[in-house]
Amino acid sequence: MRWLLRIIGALMLLVVVLAVIGLLLPSHFRVERSVEVAASPEKIYAGMESAGALTIASAAGNARVTWTNEGDLGRNPMSCWFGLMMDRCVGADFNAGLANLKRLAESG
Helix, strand or coil, rough: CCCHHHHHHHHHHHHHHHHHHHHHHHCEEEHHHHHCCCCCHHHHHHHCCCCEEEEEEEECEEEEEEEEEEEECHHHHHHHHHHHCCHHHHHHHHHHHHHHHHHCCCCC
16 A cells, blocks of 8 residues: 555656646747748749748749748646647648648749
């Protein structure tokens, strides 16, 4: 019975430590990916809808497309832990989307 109380105590201590660390984590996240596309900015953005920030800069006939998503997570410790994983959660989707955009803009 004593070992059970120690396990429960250790789990409670772990929860408290994780909550305190969560309060100390940053409450802001930012995910950003870029790709160089051999097309004009007008060709890339024609008819596209975007809920995030999509920045297109012109450079010698090419375009530098940067897709950014950022936000405020508040002071909820669980949300701050999630913010640490945001890049891993959506970064691959950003890369795939930019690769698809590059393929479509450069193909025709």
